[in-house]
Amino acid sequence: MSIDDRLAELGLALPDVAAPVAAYQPAVRSGQYVYTAGQLPFVDGTLATVGKVGTEDGLVDPATAADLAATCALNALAAVRSVTGTLDGVRIVKVTGFVASNPSFTGQPAVLNGASELLGRIFGDAGTHARSAVGVAVLPLDAPVEVELIAELTD
Template sequence: MSGTVEARLAALGITIPEASAPAANYVPSVITGNQLFISGQISMAGGKMMQGKLARESDIEAGRAAARQCGINLIAQIKAALGDLDRVKRVVKLVGFVNSAPDFTEQPKVVNGCSDLFVEVFGDAGRHARSAVGVAALPFNVSVEVEAIIEFA
């Protein structure tokens, strides 16, 4: 079913991939009440991981692109769980993890890649609370991982 959100994605030139399967012993999402909790999505596109430690192997713009890809992968999980992206009432919270060198402090600028995407795609419903955290390492040396909490109808 193609609705308002799908039309916005098409206008932005964004193709949503199939939701990826978990890489370990967890589920991709959990629904409780009217909230959808989505496990962390890594910066992977077309089977290729967007890798590198920020400020050492990757720069802020590459990190923003990686965070944006995490957002696209989150949207794929939302679609898989809810069937219809127009069911999203609110993006409640994003938590972004940035693979960072010890002296890198620009994690918020990196995670904006995902935050900006959610506002572009979901409008005011995409505005959310957020944490942007620097970590010493992420799985597979990816640059960014983002998890989400979504309220739906």
């Protein structure tokens, strides 16, 4: 089954590649690897939500942030496809996620599970990856989550 077929089976569609918000490329291929820039949770060109992640009132709740991390992962896959033409034969090697969070929040790994679990559903074993989940004070445009990935082209 192709990755496009798998996406359709899951009820997912890759978005258009998010336009860079500064001087960089959304993805760059080097040999058999594709490195994405950090992808924000853009939906139709607009951030889905803004703010810090935490458990206090007024903050983005962790479950919503996990959904946003999945959105970031879809945006990263769109960036990969923009330089490869297809996601068939792609293996996800590494995911790095950043969570703009309240200083007392320590649930960054659970937030990034939103991206990791989505990649597993899409790619199966080829979606199993190494990962870093990092809490930060602020992200570009006040986004709650940012995800970047490294993909290997196996075909």
